[in-house]
Amino acid sequence: MTDQVTTVVVTRDRWDDLTRSLPHHRPPVVLVDNGSTDGTPELVRAAFPDVRVLTLSENIGAVARNLGVVEARTPYVAFADDDSWWAPGALACAxxxxxxxxxxxxxxxxxLVGPEERLDPMSTEMARSPLPAEPDLPGPPVLGFVACGAVVRREPFLLAGGFDGVVEFGGEEQRLALDLAAAGWGLAYADDVVAHHHPSARRGPQDGRRALLARNELLTAVMRLPWPAVWDTARRGVAAGPAERLGTLRGLRRAPGALRRRRVVPTAVEQRRRMLG
Incomplete structure (x- = not known):
């Protein structure tokens, strides 16, 4: 049943990581290159001729995944980063x-993270989701996910707009999860579906990552949450620490773009979000 799933990989200037991850993927695979300057597209085409490569002239962040989903011709799409891959049988199970x-x-x-296969903390949280069980879902309902560990139904993903250019990258999953839930779709954690993530050595400093996540949490709140929740998000960001404070201020500067896409989720979805803390 893996022919029902296309794997979409997004990369930028990480050929070394791709040499380790791409051999684990089974076709169909679409790789979207976010404006690499290290020759990645040509190297992938030469070394992995079964991979369809889409090249972009600039880095558009997580939105690049949308182009891979549009290119896919299967009902389901699995996401992978250049430093992640799916375990044997995982996509058939999904x-x-x-x-x-x-x-x-x-x-x-x-x-599972790294060669020692540590359980990602987000997986632990999802497995213990406090959201009420839903009989038509196969596992704990969730209202968030990690992109490199997600398999989506192609049509609702596209109808929800996929990932957006307001947040670009880092916590980009939040708004999409809210929009899928708002449209009546279910999201569920499945312990039997396994992804491997071996974080790239080229990742930036942690302070920068924390600032980015704080920025994007605020932008997502502006786009989808009631105003009291927006103010609460801003207060928490300012109080959390220097990196988060910087990210929150950056989010305020980008707020006009988020306001243009503001569409508050239904009360039932917001109530479920609040259950997650």
């Missing part, structure tokens, strides 16, 4: 879950 549960739009996988 496809079976999606086949058997028509309201399910997204399967959130169990993510």
């Amino acid at each position: 496809a079976e879950l999606l086949d058997d549960h028509p309201r399910l739009a997204l399967v959130a996988a169990r993510i």
